[in-house]
Amino acid sequence: MGSMDNTAKRLLQRLVRRIPSQMLKTTLDKWSRLTAAQRQSMDYTESKWALTEKLLAICEENELTVKHIAELEMIHVIENPNLGMWYVFQLMDPQDDAHSVELTQFKEQFKSHLSELIRHVSIKIKKHTDEAVWIRIAWGDTFSRPNHLKPTYVVHYLQTPYVFLTSPTSKQKPLLSQALVLSTRYQAIKDANLSGRKLTAIRDLLMKQYLQVFPTKFPSPLAERNCVVSNLHIEKEQAGSAANRHQMACEAFGDGILPQLQSAVYKLETKFRDHTNKTMTERDEPFKCVVKFASTNLLESLRHSASSGVASTPVTPLLSSVPLKGKNYFVITDNGPGPSSQMKPSQK
Amino acid sequence: MCALSEGVLSHLSLLEVQARSRKSRLQQQSRVMELKAKVEALKTQREQLKAQIQTHQVWGLMVAECDFRSLLACCNPLFFPALFYLLISSGGYDIIKTRKGKGACVSIATAYEDVFLDTFNLEIDLKPTVKINRHNIPPFIPLNNLAEQNNMQTDLRVFLDTLSQHLNAFAGRKQQLKLVKEKHKSVEVMESNVLCSLLVLLFTVPREKTAVLCTLDYTDHTRCLPTRVHLESEDKQLPDSPQWEKNCSLLMETPVHKALITMKKMGSIV
Numbered sequence: 001m002g003s004m005d006n007t008a009k010r011l012l013q014r015l016v017r018r019i020p021s022q023m024l025k026t027t028l029d030k031w032s033r034l035t036a037a038q039r040q041s042m043d044y045t046e047s048k049w050a051l052t053e054k055l056l057a058i059c060e061e062n063e064l065t066v067k068h069i070a071e072l073e074m075i076h077v078i079e080n081p082n083l084g085m086w087y088v089f090q091l092m093d094p095q096d097d098a099h100s101v102e103l104t105q106f107k108e109q110f111k112s113h114l115s116e117l118i119r120h121v122s123i124k125i126k127k128h129t130d131e132a133v134w135i136r137i138a139w140g141d142t143f144s145r146p147n148h149l150k151p152t153y154v155v156h157y158l159q160t161p162y163v164f165l166t167s168p169t170s171k172q173k174p175l176l177s178q179a180l181v182l183s184t185r186y187q188a189i190k191d192a193n194l195s196g197r198k199l200t201a202i203r204d205l206l207m208k209q210y211l212q213v214f215p216t217k218f219p220s221p222l223a224e225r226n227c228v229v230s231n232l233h234i235e236k237e238q239a240g241s242a243a244n245r246h247q248m249a250c251e252a253f254g255d256g257i258l259p260q261l262q263s264a265v266y267k268l269e270t271k272f273r274d275h276t277n278k279t280m281t282e283r284d285e286p287f288k289c290v291v292k293f294a295s296t297n298l299l300e301s302l303r304h305s306a307s308s309g310v311a312s313t314p315v316t317p318l319l320s321s322v323p324l325k326g327k328n329y330f331v332i333t334d335n336g337p338g339p340s341s342q343m344k345p346s347q348k
Numbered sequence: 349m350c351a352l353s354e355g356v357l358s359h360l361s362l363l364e365v366q367a368r369s370r371k372s373r374l375q376q377q378s379r380v381m382e383l384k385a386k387v388e389a390l391k392t393q394r395e396q397l398k399a400q401i402q403t404h405q406v407w408g409l410m411v412a413e414c415d416f417r418s419l420l421a422c423c424n425p426l427f428f429p430a431l432f433y434l435l436i437s438s439g440g441y442d443i444i445k446t447r448k449g450k451g452a453c454v455s456i457a458t459a460y461e462d463v464f465l466d467t468f469n470l471e472i473d474l475k476p477t478v479k480i481n482r483h484n485i486p487p488f489i490p491l492n493n494l495a496e497q498n499n500m501q502t503d504l505r506v507f508l509d510t511l512s513q514h515l516n517a518f519a520g521r522k523q524q525l526k527l528v529k530e531k532h533k534s535v536e537v538m539e540s541n542v543l544c545s546l547l548v549l550l551f552t553v554p555r556e557k558t559a560v561l562c563t564l565d566y567t568d569h570t571r572c573l574p575t576r577v578h579l580e581s582e583d584k585q586l587p588d589s590p591q592w593e594k595n596c597s598l599l600m601e602t603p604v605h606k607a608l609i610t611m612k613k614m615g616s617i618v
Binding site: 162 | 442444446453455469471482483484485486487488490539540541542543545546565567569
């Protein structure tokens with residue numbers, strides 16, 4: 001029996017299947033586990049099946065194990081951070097020395113804390129060029145070895161309170177939270193109620209790396225863009241209000257290309273208000289419903305709705321809270337944030 | 349020559365005196381040159397400082413001229429003492445009122461070595477309490493802590509001053525790192541972070557090709573200069589050598605991209 005066990009084989013098969021052939025070459029080059037000759041012997045025009053067989057043979061020859069294949073997977077995920085679902089957690093109450101945590105210290109601390117909490121765990125940490133610290137965790141438990149087929153990825157920028165995670169189970173989440181809190185020198189961690197398929201988008205939203213619009217005294221380029229209309233008074237007035245709507249929409253959501261979120265979910269637990277429907281209005285328990293806005297680029301859709309007049313301006317806080325608070329999951333109760341009556345499904 | 353009549357020896361001694369005085373005159377001349385050069389250097393420095401003061405004043409004036417009147421016209425300073433005070437004494441912010449005086453929008457421009465860098469904005473509610481409503485300040489700047497520590501409620505200006513210090517220092521460190529990466533290809537950046545508060549550089553000593561690991565800690569986040577410089581090398585003696593002790597203090601006192609130029613000139617690093 002070779003170095004590659006069943007898990008290693010399955011992991012490799014899955015990876016080759018997932019990575020497009022034209023991308024496979026660059027990914028394998030970055031892996032640096034194959035010799036130059038072995039890399040040259042690869043023919044990327046061959047079928048995925050043939051490529052897998054060939055790679056399996058090379059891995060056996062080089063005596064690579066599941067840990068090495070996990071490295072290859074990590075390279076692929078880091079290069080393609082916009083696949084799969086990412087959830088954001090927020091660290092709270094930093095200790096005095098939180099701002100001085102550096103990479104080596106963080107790596108050591110995280111590994112030792114998590115290994116203390118769970119016996120069988122395989123952790124790989126890698127720093128990416130954009131200062132992001134990437135962590136791959138393969139979980140096991142008291143009796144079983146780490147399962148490399150269902151890893152959790154964690155992305156953290158040191159000195160920031162945000163942690164990005166892919167699908168940890170409810171059993172793993174507390175362990176991970178504890179290790180993160182201890183190694184970043186914070187005191188608590190909470191769900192930040194933000195998720196999306198694109199890591200870069202949710203990161204840009206929280207790191208404020210998109211063009212936000214603020215009121216300034218200088219003539220706004222936004223307004224100017226809309227000035228070239230005919231001389232008719234009515235059109236002028238309409239253009240004025242259109243420019244105004246556009247300005248308000250941009251102040252609420254941002255200008256230019258916006259971080260690509262796919263949804264915003266509002267969970268309503270409020271009293272039913274409709275004087276035409278007495279049965280519902282007179283009920284004691286709150287009316288529960290979920291409103292979900294979905295789009296390929298939610299923020300751009302919302303901005304368009306507001307600027308074109310489909311949604312009313314000034315933009316309701318419920319919608320502008322998405323970029324403002326960096327959240328896309330809200331629970332609204334009668335005493336909760338913002339008057340619930342403002343939230344009407346007909347707004348979009 | 350009168351000296352001849354008094355004999356050869358006295359003539360020689362006269363010549364000696366003349367030669368000496370010429371030498372000292374030469375020395376004086378070179379000293380004068382040196383001092384003149386220093387005067388020139390100081391003059392340029394004065395000009396630079398003047399220019400800096402001017403940019404700050406222009407910035408301040410812009411605030412005073414453009415907003416002061418409009419704000420005075422629209423809001424009663426009695427109701428907005430904090431904002432009123434801010435306008436009179438503000439140094440480098442651009443402030444406009446929003447929502448009919450219920451809020452204000454502050455722009456803080458950052459600059460490093462006379463280059464304007466990012467501008468950060470804050471939308472502040474002034475009524476009923478002073479509260480930051482919206483901003484584009486990155487999460488690694490401890491905005492809420494600064495607001496609390498500096499008592500934003502009562503003294504908005506102190507808060508904005510401190511915030512501006514943090515933002516300018518961050519922009520300066522970021523710019524230094526950018527310049528190191530651009531202009532010093534032979535120096536490898538081993539480690540850095542988003543706040544640019546830690547920098548680990550790998551130097552190479554020219555002839556021996558010894559590797560030197562240099563850690564710069566910027567613990568004071570309101571400054572562009574490190575608070576600690578630490579050297580590590582395979583050559584254990586190297587960090588304690590007079591040359592590298594000098595390099596160390598150079599790195600403490602000079603922005604890193606400039607210190608590297610000097611270190612290269614001195615032949616300390618490749």
